[in-house]
Amino acid sequence: MQNKVLILDFGSQYTQLIGRRVRELNIFSEIKPFNNPPKDLSEYKAVILSGSPYSVRAEDAPHPDLSEIRGKKPLLGVCYGAQYLAHFNGGNVEKSNTREYGRANLSTVETGNPFLKNVNIGSQVWMSHADTIKKLPENAQLLASTHDVENAAFKFEGEETYGIQFHPEVYHSTDGKQLLENFLVDIAGIEQTWTPDAFVETTVAELQEKIGDEKVILGLSGGVDSSVAAVLLHKAIGKNLHCIFVNNGLLRKNEFEQVQKLYKELDLNVMAVDATKEFITELEGVSDPETKRKIIGRVFIDIFKNSIKELGDIHFLAQGTLYPDVIESVSPRGESVTIKSHHNVGGLPKDLNLKLVEPLRELFKDEVRRIGEHLGIPRKFLWRHPFPGPGLAIRLIGEINADDLDTLRESDDIFTNELKKNNLYDDIWQAFCVLLPVRTVGVQGDARSYEKVLAIRAVTSKDGMTADWFDFDGKFMRKLSNRITNEVKGVNRVVYDVTSKPPGTIEWE
Numbered sequence: 001m002q003n004k005v006l007i008l009d010f011g012s013q014y015t016q017l018i019g020r021r022v023r024e025l026n027i028f029s030e031i032k033p034f035n036n037p038p039k040d041l042s043e044y045k046a047v048i049l050s051g052s053p054y055s056v057r058a059e060d061a062p063h064p065d066l067s068e069i070r071g072k073k074p075l076l077g078v079c080y081g082a083q084y085l086a087h088f089n090g091g092n093v094e095k096s097n098t099r100e101y102g103r104a105n106l107s108t109v110e111t112g113n114p115f116l117k118n119v120n121i122g123s124q125v126w127m128s129h130a131d132t133i134k135k136l137p138e139n140a141q142l143l144a145s146t147h148d149v150e151n152a153a154f155k156f157e158g159e160e161t162y163g164i165q166f167h168p169e170v171y172h173s174t175d176g177k178q179l180l181e182n183f184l185v186d187i188a189g190i191e192q193t194w195t196p197d198a199f200v201e202t203t204v205a206e207l208q209e210k211i212g213d214e215k216v217i218l219g220l221s222g223g224v225d226s227s228v229a230a231v232l233l234h235k236a237i238g239k240n241l242h243c244i245f246v247n248n249g250l251l252r253k254n255e256f257e258q259v260q261k262l263y264k265e266l267d268l269n270v271m272a273v274d275a276t277k278e279f280i281t282e283l284e285g286v287s288d289p290e291t292k293r294k295i296i297g298r299v300f301i302d303i304f305k306n307s308i309k310e311l312g313d314i315h316f317l318a319q320g321t322l323y324p325d326v327i328e329s330v331s332p333r334g335e336s337v338t339i340k341s342h343h344n345v346g347g348l349p350k351d352l353n354l355k356l357v358e359p360l361r362e363l364f365k366d367e368v369r370r371i372g373e374h375l376g377i378p379r380k381f382l383w384r385h386p387f388p389g390p391g392l393a394i395r396l397i398g399e400i401n402a403d404d405l406d407t408l409r410e411s412d413d414i415f416t417n418e419l420k421k422n423n424l425y426d427d428i429w430q431a432f433c434v435l436l437p438v439r440t441v442g443v444q445g446d447a448r449s450y451e452k453v454l455a456i457r458a459v460t461s462k463d464g465m466t467a468d469w470f471d472f473d474g475k476f477m478r479k480l481s482n483r484i485t486n487e488v489k490g491v492n493r494v495v496y497d498v499t500s501k502p503p504g505t506i507e508w509e
Contacts, residue, residue, distance in 0.1 A: 003191050005029040006044040010052030010062045010080050017169040020364050025181055026192035034064040046074040046188035049081025055131050056087040074160040074188040079129050082163030092135035101128050104146040117182050119175045125166035126173045160187055196374035207236035218318040220245040222259040225320030228372040230268055232359050239269050244307045249276030250391030253413040275303045283400040289509035292393045317354035321361045385430045394509035398437030407490040408435040411454050414483050428470050429461040434508050442492030451492040467501040
């Protein structure tokens with residue numbers, strides 16, 4: 001592929017967003033640690049330097065080698081990237097003496113420069129830095145300012161090297177996408193050819209060449225990622241794909257049956273294994289969330305191994321690994337980072353002696369859904385709310401037992417049905433119930449009750465990185481609470497979680 005963008009990561013919380021915004025322009029992007037860039041840069045038509053929590057003035061500041069990039073390819077420095085370009089080329093970067101975090105507006109714009117085409121005075125941008133560029137290098141031209149940040153955007157004379165102190169990748173920068181398009185399309189001349197159709201065509205051909213006539217095993221979770229990976233592999237190798245769908249007893253109500261029906265409609269070759277007893281027996285009485293995850297992972301591997309034996313000679317293992325999994329598994333400093341147990345990357349033991357196939361490892365979540373739609377997977381399945389790998393085990397706070405799982409499952413089903421009935425489901429990023437290890441006194445049927453508390457969680461979000469609680473009206477909440485307390489045995493009180501992310505996470509465990 002000769003039409004790519006390289007993003008060098010210096011550890012910014014927004015680096016993945018840069019990659020996603022570039023992909024939204026139908027341009028393929030790759031994120032690499034600043035200290036381990038690709039040896040061959042010929043495939044990349046432009047380079048972007050990300051932000052960073054570090055200061056360019058610090059002794060341990062990230063210090064990339066740009067000798068093969070600077071002046072040879074269009075280069076854009078974002079926040080830390082811009083400060084790096086200024087600081088090490090004769091400019092002056094100092095600690096900010098005014099607050100430079102949050103929304104700001106461009107007060108001057110060099111409209112004649114193609115970099116700022118269709119970006120006007122007053123355009124809102126998002127600042128997030130503790131240092132500021134006080135003085136530009138002598139060979140740099142000022143392109144834009146805000147009221148507090150004089151050197152908000154600049155360009156080096158005689159080369160297509162740009163720097164901006166704000167973040168165009170976040171939604172708060174209203175013309176951020178336009179600015180990225182100006183840089184990548186107008187200045188770098190990159191063609192916007194990264195589409196679902198092109199991805200499927202290229203990936204199918206690559207899978208056929210890599211796998212040939214060998215068999216592939218894939219563990220299905222019932223979720224979007226593994227399902228899209230399965231349909232893509234099926235398109236490439238047909239019945240040589242063997243899928244295993246394990247019921248761990250932690251799925252949503254009727255999910256084992258409903259997902260099997262979908263897989264049959266998609267003509268997938270699926271072995272369904274009901275291992276509810278094995279999982280619940282191992283989890284009984286366990287309350288620590290990390291221990292729950294480890295048990296689930298261990299039992300799944302045992303079931304998976306036994307199932308493989310029934311399929312004969314298998315050479316490849318497929319996984320629904322996504323690009324964020326790949327990026328997060330290595331930090332910009334090079335150390336491995338454990339995100340959580342039971343993670344997609346390297347999730348199965350090496351003693352299986354299988355070659356790994358990860359057809360989605362270049363994609364973000366929203367791209368996976370677009371690919372799924374292109375492959376004909378029903379939209380109602382692709383746009384289901386996210387469901388955690390450990391399932392209901394981490395939504396049942398405290399000890400695991402079969403009765404409480406049933407209570408949680410019934411409550412969750414009522415919640416989901418009410419959301420759909422009231423046309424609210426698609427307005428919410430993720431909605432679910434959490435059963436708490438807390439009992440309270442209630443009155444049900446003119447008698448005293450002493451039962452558990454159920455928490456309701458519903459959030460809106462663009463990408464799951466930040467989230468806010470959904471503002472239900474009182475009428476909906478009253479009906480939902482009445483249904484759950486009247487219809488679900490074991491619950492006599494319903495509360496609503498009004499915590500945003502941050503400070504809370506979306507899931508409770």
